[in-house]
Amino acid sequence: MLAGRETIVASAIPEIRAESSARAAPWIRLARFARRKPLGALGGLIVLALVVTALLAPLIAPYDPRQIIREADNRVPVYVAPGSAYPMGTDHVGRDIVSRIIYGARISLYVGLGSVLIGVTGWFVVGMVSAYAGHTVDLLVQRVVDAMMAVPGLIIVLAIMAVLGSSLNNVIIAIVIGMLAPVVRTVRSQVLWVKEMEYVVAARAIGARSARVIVRHIMPNCLAIYLILATYYLGFAIILEASLSFLGVGVPPDVPSWGGMLTAAAQGHITKAPWAGIFPGLAIFIVVLGFNLLGDALRDVLEPRLRGTGPGARLPR
Amino acid sequence: MGKYALRRMLLFVPTLLVATILVFTLFWIVPGDPALTILGGEGDSGAVSPEQLQQLRQTLGLNRPLHVQYASWLGNVLRGDLGTSLWYKTPVWTQLKDRFLVTMELAVMAILLAVCAAVPLGIVSAVKQDTGLDYLSRIFSSIGIALPTFWLGILIVYALASTFQWLPPLGYATVWDDPLLNLQQLILPALTLAFNDLAFTARLTRSAMLEVMREDYLRTARAKGLVELRVIGRHALKNALLPVLTVSGYQFARLLGGVIIVESIFAVPGMGTLLIDSIIHRDFIVLQAIVVLIAAVVLILNLLVDLSYGVLDPRVRYQ
Numbered sequence: 001m002l003a004g005r006e007t008i009v010a011s012a013i014p015e016i017r018a019e020s021s022a023r024a025a026p027w028i029r030l031a032r033f034a035r036r037k038p039l040g041a042l043g044g045l046i047v048l049a050l051v052v053t054a055l056l057a058p059l060i061a062p063y064d065p066r067q068i069i070r071e072a073d074n075r076v077p078v079y080v081a082p083g084s085a086y087p088m089g090t091d092h093v094g095r096d097i098v099s100r101i102i103y104g105a106r107i108s109l110y111v112g113l114g115s116v117l118i119g120v121t122g123w124f125v126v127g128m129v130s131a132y133a134g135h136t137v138d139l140l141v142q143r144v145v146d147a148m149m150a151v152p153g154l155i156i157v158l159a160i161m162a163v164l165g166s167s168l169n170n171v172i173i174a175i176v177i178g179m180l181a182p183v184v185r186t187v188r189s190q191v192l193w194v195k196e197m198e199y200v201v202a203a204r205a206i207g208a209r210s211a212r213v214i215v216r217h218i219m220p221n222c223l224a225i226y227l228i229l230a231t232y233y234l235g236f237a238i239i240l241e242a243s244l245s246f247l248g249v250g251v252p253p254d255v256p257s258w259g260g261m262l263t264a265a266a267q268g269h270i271t272k273a274p275w276a277g278i279f280p281g282l283a284i285f286i287v288v289l290g291f292n293l294l295g296d297a298l299r300d301v302l303e304p305r306l307r308g309t310g311p312g313a314r315l316p317r
Numbered sequence: 318m319g320k321y322a323l324r325r326m327l328l329f330v331p332t333l334l335v336a337t338i339l340v341f342t343l344f345w346i347v348p349g350d351p352a353l354t355i356l357g358g359e360g361d362s363g364a365v366s367p368e369q370l371q372q373l374r375q376t377l378g379l380n381r382p383l384h385v386q387y388a389s390w391l392g393n394v395l396r397g398d399l400g401t402s403l404w405y406k407t408p409v410w411t412q413l414k415d416r417f418l419v420t421m422e423l424a425v426m427a428i429l430l431a432v433c434a435a436v437p438l439g440i441v442s443a444v445k446q447d448t449g450l451d452y453l454s455r456i457f458s459s460i461g462i463a464l465p466t467f468w469l470g471i472l473i474v475y476a477l478a479s480t481f482q483w484l485p486p487l488g489y490a491t492v493w494d495d496p497l498l499n500l501q502q503l504i505l506p507a508l509t510l511a512f513n514d515l516a517f518t519a520r521l522t523r524s525a526m527l528e529v530m531r532e533d534y535l536r537t538a539r540a541k542g543l544v545e546l547r548v549i550g551r552h553a554l555k556n557a558l559l560p561v562l563t564v565s566g567y568q569f570a571r572l573l574g575g576v577i578i579v580e581s582i583f584a585v586p587g588m589g590t591l592l593i594d595s596i597i598h599r600d601f602i603v604l605q606a607i608v609v610l611i612a613a614v615v616l617i618l619n620l621l622v623d624l625s626y627g628v629l630d631p632r633v634r635y636q
Contacts, residue, residue, distance in 0.1 A: 146328075147336035149567070150612040150619070152574025155592070159343060159608055162596040239465055243578060246467045249596055262471060266582050270475040277475060281468030289463035296459075 033301065040297020046290025054105040062087075063096035065103040065256040079273040089275040092264045097276060100256040101283050107257045108287065111171055111241040112234040119176035119237075120183055120230050127187030128222065132195060132214060141184065148181035157240055161249045168251050171244055175237050183229060187222065194221045224302035231298055235291030242284050258284045325623045329616055336612040337394070341387050344601045345379075399606040404598040409606045412591065417610065419489050420580070420587035423503055424572050427510035432565060435515045436558070439522025443557075444549060446527065454519060461516020466575045470509045470582035477505070489586050506583040510575050514568050521564055525557040532556075559630055566622030570615040 034041035053060070063069060069077055069090065076094035080086055088097040130141040148156065160174040194200060200217050208216075242259025244250030246266070251257045258280040265277030374380050378389065393400065399409040442454040477483055485505050490498040529535065530553055538548045577589030584590070588607055595603035 143331055143335045144339070146332040147339055147612070150332065150336050150570065150615040151340075151608055152570050152572075152611065152615075154574035154577060155608060155611060158577070158592065158596060159340075159604060162599070162601070162604055163343060235463070242465060243467060247578065247581060247593055249593075259465075259467070262467060265471050266467065266474075270471055271478045274475055274479075277468075277471045281465065281471065284465050285463055285468060288465070289459065292459065292463050 033297070037297035037301065039293045040301075043290045043293030043295070043297065046286060047294055050105055050109060050287050050290070053102055054109045057102050057106055061096075061099040061102040063099040065095065065100040066254050068094045069096060079269075079276065081273075082275050088279045089273065091261065091276050092269060092273070097261070097279055100261060101258065101280060103256040104258045104261070104280065104283065105287075107168070107251065107255060108238045108241065108284075111168070111175065112237045114169075114172040115175040115179065115237040116230050116233050118172070119179040120226065120233050122176070123180050123183035124187050124222075124226055124229075126180075127184040128191050128214065128218065130184065131188040131191035132210065132218065138188075141188075145181045145184050145188075149185070153178045153182075154240065154243060157244060158247070158249060161244060166249050166252055168255065171241050171250050174244070175240050178240065179233060179236075183233070186229060187225065190222055190225050191218060194218050197221070224298075228295055228299045228303060231291055231295035235288040235295070238284065238291070239288055321627045322624055325620060325627075329620050333613060333616050336616070337391060337609055338387065340605055340608050340612070341390060342383075344605050345383065345386065394606075394609065399610075400602040402595075402600055402603050404595070404600040404603070409603050412603065413588065413606060413610065416586060416588045416591050418491075419585060420573070420576055420589060421614075422492070423507055423510065423579070423585065423587060424569065424576055426503060426507040427572055427575075428514065428565065428569055430507055430511040431514040431518055431568075432561075434511075435518035436522050436561065438515075438519040439561075440526055440549065440554065440557075442519065442523040443526030443530065451523075454523070458516040458520040458523075461512055462520070464513065464516075466509060466513055467578045467582060469512055470506075470579055473505060473509055474582065485583060502585070506579045506585055509582070510572060510579045513575065514572060518561060518565065518568065522557065522561050525560045526553060529553045529557045559626065562629070563622055563626060566619050569618055573611055573615065 034044075071077055077086070077090045078094045079092060080090045082089040086096050086098065088101065091097055091100070126141065130138045157174040157178040160177055161170060164170040164173060195218065200213060203213050203217050241250055241257065242262075245255075245257040245259035246262050248260075248263060250259060253260060253263075261280035262277060265273075270277040378386055381389075390400075397410065399413065401407065402409050402412060405412060438454050438457075442451045445451050474484065485502050486498060489502055492499045535548060535552055538552045539545075543552075576587065577592055579585070580587045580589035581593055588611075591603065592607050594600070595607070
């Protein structure tokens with residue numbers, strides 16, 4: 001009997017060791033993550049591919065994305081089907097689509113990272129302060145959040161673009177404002193939950209100042225949710241930028257944005273040149289799917305409590 | 318119930334008020350002079366005469382303090398006067414009322430399609446958890462959530478035009494005038510719009526069902542010998558559908574955002590195309606009216622959802 005129990009304990013030890021080696025070398029932890037969450041790893045690979053493409057764009061793009069191509073006999077290749085010369089064909093004014101998609105990765109990543117770094121970080125602080133302070137501050141913030149929740153995210157962003165005018169950085173400003181309500185709301189509910197945890201109550205009981213409680217006790221416990229939100233919202237920002245550019249109010253038309261590339265396709269050109277409508281959309285779809293899969297996996301691993309609130313849960317679109 | 322309903326309704330008024338303040342300030346505190354922007358003279362100021370500018374400021378009431386402007390604007394809105402379009406020079410409401418109905422019909426159609434397809438999908442996925450069927454429906458919802466609405470719309474148009482040489486007829490006929498034509502015109506935009514929501518609602522239904530199926534009362538229902546269909550249909554579904562209902566209310570707001578894209582792809586003469594138009598023409602009066610109208614619709618809908626939630630689930634009334 002006793003021997004039996006010992007074997008059980010003994011066999012449990014390697015498992016415990018495996019668990020505790022969570023502090024192992026990063027690549028080992030990465031490999032473990034990939035084995036546990038193959039779809040998340042796929043998402044990570046897609047994101048990595050996006051970053052590499054964006055960084056190496058000038059090296060891998062065969063043509064200048066803004067340049068209208070002139071062939072040997074001075075002919076402009078308008079809507080040439082995909083082939084050896086142009087792997088994804090050319091667009092309605094004679095630009096190489098694959099080059100525009102490669103450079104488009106830069107635009108998507110720039111808008112995504114810019115709006116997430118400013119938006120998620122900024123609104124994160126607002127949500128945290130609102131929940132921690134409570135009372136009047138919280139009440140005011142809540143009313144603004146409720147009011148902004150009432151208007152679809154895309155419409156908020158469109159209205160701001162109408163006021164600011166179209167430019168790359170204005171797109172970021174608009175998306176940042178569009179993120180306010182959902183980010184503040186999510187963070188607020190997380191902090192309200194953490195705030196009641198015993199260690200926070202204990203810290204306050206022994207007289208720690210608010211700043212210390214927030215920085216030392218609350219923030220570390222919201223780090224996971226920050227990471228998850230940032231991942232989802234990168235995908236969300238990329239879709240929003242594409243929607244804006246598609247509707248003609250995002251980035252200026254010569255900038256190679258995936259959404260902007262689809263505008264001509266929607267104006268009846270799709271039957272003439274399906275490739276011009278298919279490839280840019282596919283790029284958006286794959287990248288957003290990548291961010292969502294990675295976000296799902298991060299959520300399951302870091303904060304399983306949030307399971308069931310998918311990527312679409314709080315995203316206005 | 319009365320107290321709960323009253324509390325919800327009391328919350329509705331300040332929220333709508335804050336929404337109008339936000340919309341108003343957005344359009345009038347922005348950098349630059351709205352009058353100058355409207356006249357299109359930003360950048361090359363020589364194109365606009367100072368008298369013209371002064372006159373427009375006068376008609377817009379821009380020379381009054383902001384809170385006075387807001388109060389008079391709000392007063393007009395409450396009396397049903399949404400202002401006069403800067404571009405079309407006609408009252409905004411005459412422009413908006415037909416288009417508003419078109420958009421609402423489209424959105425309601427989409428949400429009904431989405432919920433009717435998503436709930437069964439989510440239930441099957443939950444009941445047959447971790448089977449091939451479940452994986453299939455989960456992959457489907459992951460794809461649906463990441464699929465951009467505008468791309469899906471383009472692909473649908475392409476598929477129809479290239480295989481059937483058919484496209485939805487342009488324009489809009491009301492259901493009363495010509496129900497068949499109305500259906501032909503709106504079914505594809507509605508499907509496109511529904512797809513994203515469908516994926517999301519299916520995922521939500523699945524997780525709500527999974528949660529409910531672990532509850533004790535389900536074990537009791539099975540233990541007393543109920544047929545599985547009755548266990549799922551009566552005991553599980555009734556409880557699982559509550560969160561789905563709440564979220565569908567919020568989803569409606571998202572749908573109204575997607576409407577803009579879908580309307581512009583399928584050339585539906587709704588509020589979305591007017592919104593894009595008003596952005597291009599810098600017609601801020603129309604833009605303002607549309608945003609406020611949408612906010613009001615969404616808030617009223619959320620209020621109704623909250624109230625019906627109170628009726629369906631007695632627990633929330635006492636919180």
